[in-house]
Amino acid sequence: MKTLKKISFGAFAFILGLTLVLTQSAFKGTTLKTIKRIPLTVYYHGTTFSQASVTNESNWSTTPNDGGCDEEPEVACQMTIDSQFISGGTLQQDADLQATEFDNDNYFVSGSDDPAAEYINRSL
Known part of the structure; x- marks a missing residue:
């Protein structure tokens, strides 16, 4: 049972860390280009x-x-x-x-x- 808790806590921590990395840095939006004057x-x-x-x-x-x-x-x-x-x-x-x-x-x-x-x- 203790081993299962350690594995599930480790998996939870890994998923949480991966989620934070992906949502906070991997998909930064690009700034809109300014419309050029004609x-x-x-x-x-x-x-x-x-x-x-x-x-x-x-x-x-x-x-x-x-x-x-x-x-x-x-x-x-x-x-x-x-x-x-x-x-x-x-x-x-x-x-x-x-x-x-x-x-x-x-x-x-x-x-x-x-x-x-x-x-x-x-x-x-």
Whole structure:
């Protein structure tokens, strides 16, 4: 009987140890990979540079404009933004553009819901 107790205690200890090893270290989950950003460039096609026009997402598309973007913060020209904010070649409303006035109702893009977006404005 004592021998049976020793064997069953040893078997119990072995199974418990094996269970602890397998559940605590053998099957560690892998961390999720970060989703890679896919930047796309959109260009301004509005007829004016008013705040309403510059922040109107339908005035922005992936079709290049006549260029001339020189990085002067005076009026809107182009921006590189994550593709999640673009659908069918047009900027979507969830981009939530912000504009800053240069002078006399002329605005340039100064922000959006994409913290990594890059804005290239141009001279008036």
